[in-house]
Amino acid sequence: MLSQSKRVVVVASKAELTNPHYSRRLWLAARNMHISRRKWPDVIADAIYNFKGEIMIGNGMCWPLPYMEDVYGNDSRWFSYYLEAIDGEPRRTVRLIERLRLIDIYFRIKYPHIAQHFGR
Numbered sequence: 716m717l718s719q720s721k722r723v724v725v726v727a728s729k730a731e732l733t734n735p736h737y738s739r740r741l742w743l744a745a746r747n748m749h750i751s752r753r754k755w756p757d758v759i760a761d762a763i764y765n766f767k768g769e770i771m772i773g774n775g776m777c778w779p780l781p782y783m784e785d786v787y788g789n790d791s792r793w794f795s796y797y798l799e800a801i802d803g804e805p806r807r808t809v810r811l812i813e814r815l816r817l818i819d820i821y822f823r824i825k826y827p828h829i830a831q832h833f834g835r
Contacts, residue, residue, distance in 0.1 A: 722768030726778050727819045731834060732812050740833045742805050744826075745798060745818055752794035756783045759821045766824050786813050 731737050750758055760783045763770070770778045787793060793814065799806035809815050822830040 724766070724768060724770050724820065724823045725773055726770060727816055727823075727833075728773055729812055732815045732819065734834075736835075737833050738809070738815065739805065740835075741815060741819055741822070742797070744822060744829050744833070746800070752791045752798070755794045755818075756787050756791055759783065759817050762821045762824045763817070768824075770820065770824075781813065781817070783817075786811070786817060 727737075732741075763780060770780070772778050796807050797805070797809065797814075819830070819833070822833070
């Protein structure tokens with residue numbers, strides 16, 4: 716009997732998420748998903764909590780799953796602010812890196828073919 720190996724997703728490091736090119740590509744990908752600001756937390760939570768594989772930190776340890784409310788709060792307005800643009804550039808920067816990390820993990824789980832281009 717062959718055993719199936721679980722899919723492993725490695726979370727982005729702080730260095731990756733603070734890289735201007737990486738974060739801009741992540742921002743563009745999120746904007747192009749056309750998901751409403753109210754749906755983003757649910758979409759991310761669904762992808763992460765229902766993922767059948769393992770989510771790891773770069774050192775090989777399991778990544779502790781956060782609660783969406785702890786990261787995004789009860790108000791989804793943050794997504795509206797995040798997705799706003801001025802002259803094709805993000806209007807605001809993100810201070811709480813964990814918010815970007817969750818969006819990045821969403822892409823790594825659901826759309827790995829898109830996520831692989833963030834770091835180029």
